[in-house]
Amino acid sequence: AQSVTQLGSHVSVSEGALVLLRCNYSSSVPPYLFWYVQYPNQGLQLLLKYTSAATLVKGINGFEAEFKKSETSFHLTKPSAHMSDAAEYFCAVSQNTGNQFYFGTGTSLTVIP
Amino acid sequence: SAVISQKPSRDICQRGTSLTIQCQVDSQVTMMFWYRQQPGQSLTLIATANQGSEATYESGFVIDKFPISRPNLTFSTLTVSNMSPEDSSIYLCSAFVSGTVTYEQYFGPGTRLTVT
Numbered sequence: 001a002q003s004v005t006q007l008g009s010h011v012s013v014s015e016g017a018l019v020l021l022r023c024n025y026s027s028s029v030p031p032y033l034f035w036y037v038q039y040p041n042q043g044l045q046l047l048l049k050y051t052s053a054a055t056l057v058k059g060i061n062g063f064e065a066e067f068k069k070s071e072t073s074f075h076l077t078k079p080s081a082h083m084s085d086a087a088e089y090f091c092a093v094s095q096n097t098g099n100q101f102y103f104g105t106g107t108s109l110t111v112i113p
Numbered sequence: 114s115a116v117i118s119q120k121p122s123r124d125i126c127q128r129g130t131s132l133t134i135q136c137q138v139d140s141q142v143t144m145m146f147w148y149r150q151q152p153g154q155s156l157t158l159i160a161t162a163n164q165g166s167e168a169t170y171e172s173g174f175v176i177d178k179f180p181i182s183r184p185n186l187t188f189s190t191l192t193v194s195n196m197s198p199e200d201s202s203i204y205l206c207s208a209f210v211s212g213t214v215t216y217e218q219y220f221g222p223g224t225r226l227t228v229t
Contacts, residue, residue: 034218043117043205044156044220090155092218101218105155 002027004093006104014112019063019078021107023091026072031093033074034101035065038088047089050074061085086111115140115210117221125227126196133192134224136206141186144209147179150223151202159204162189196228 007022025031032051036044048059055067061084065076074091091104116139126132136145144163148156160170160181168181182190193200203223210217 036220041225043119043222044207046217046219049217094218103156 002031002093002095002100002102004091004102004104006089006091006107008107009105010108010110012110012112013081015083016080019076019081019085019109021076021089021091021109023065023074023076023104024072025074025091025093027093027095029095031095033065033067034092034094035059035063035074035076036090036092036103037061038090038106040087044090047076081109081111083111083113085109114217115142115208115219117206117208117219119204119206119221119224121224122222123225123227125229128197128228130196131192131194132196132226133190134204134206136189136191136221138187138208140210142208142210143186145183145189146207146209146218147181147189147191148205148207149202150205156205159191193226196226198228200226201228202226 003026005024034049035047037047038044047063048057050057050067058064063078065074067074089107092101094101118137120135146161147159150156158171159174160168162168162181162183164183164186178194180192203225205220205223207218207220
C-alpha cells in the first residue's frame with residue numbers, strides 16, 4: 001500500500017527565508033516521489049521527481065528535495081522564499097510501475113513580505 | 114511532457130442539470146484520469162479512462178453520476194450528471210506520459226464548477 005503524509009497544512013515564511021515543506025511516505029516497494037505546485041486558480045504543475053537516481057533532486061524555481069530512505073521522507077526545500085512561491089504544494093508517491101499516484105493533503109505556503 | 118487543456122474553465126450551473134467537461138492532450142496517451150478537488154482539499158481520483166475500454170471508477174463514484182468517454186488517445190470527457198451543490202468543486206483531468214524512468218503525470222488547468 002502507498003500513502004503520503006504532509007505535515008503542516010499551512011506554512012508561513014518571510015520573504016528570503018528558508019522554505020521547508022515536509023512529506024513522509026509509506027510504500028511496500030521502492031517508490032517514485034513527486035512534488036507538485038498549484039498556483040491559485042490553476043492546475044497542478046510538476047516541480048520535481050525522484051526516480052531512484054540521485055537522492056537530492058533539483059526542480060524548477062530553485063526548489064529541491066532529498067530522498068531519505070531511512071526516514072521515509074522527501075521534504076521540499078528552497079533556500080530563499082520569494083513572494084511568487086505562495087501556492088499549494090502536493091507531495092505524491094507512485095509505484096515503480098507508475099499505475100497509480102497517491103497525493104498528500106497539500107501544504108499551503110504563505111510568503112510574508 | 115504534455116500540454117493538457119480543459120473546457121470550460123469554469124461554469125455556474127443549476128441543480129438538476131448536467132455539465133460535460135472536455136479534456137484535450139497535445140499528444141497520444143494511453144492513460145487519462147479524472148480528479149475532483151473540493152475547496153481546501155487534496156485531489157480525489159474519480160476514475161481512470163483508458164482508450165478502448167470502460168472507465169474504471171474509484172470507490173464512491175459511479176458511472177451514472179460521472180459518465181466518461183474516451184473516444185481516442187488524445188481526448189476524454191467527464192459529465193457531472195444531475196448536479197447538486199455538493200458537486201461544486203474543481204475537476205481536473207490528467208494524463209500519464211512516459212518519462213525517462215517512469216510515468217509522469219501532467220494535469221490540465223481544471224474546471225471550476227459551482228452548482229446553485
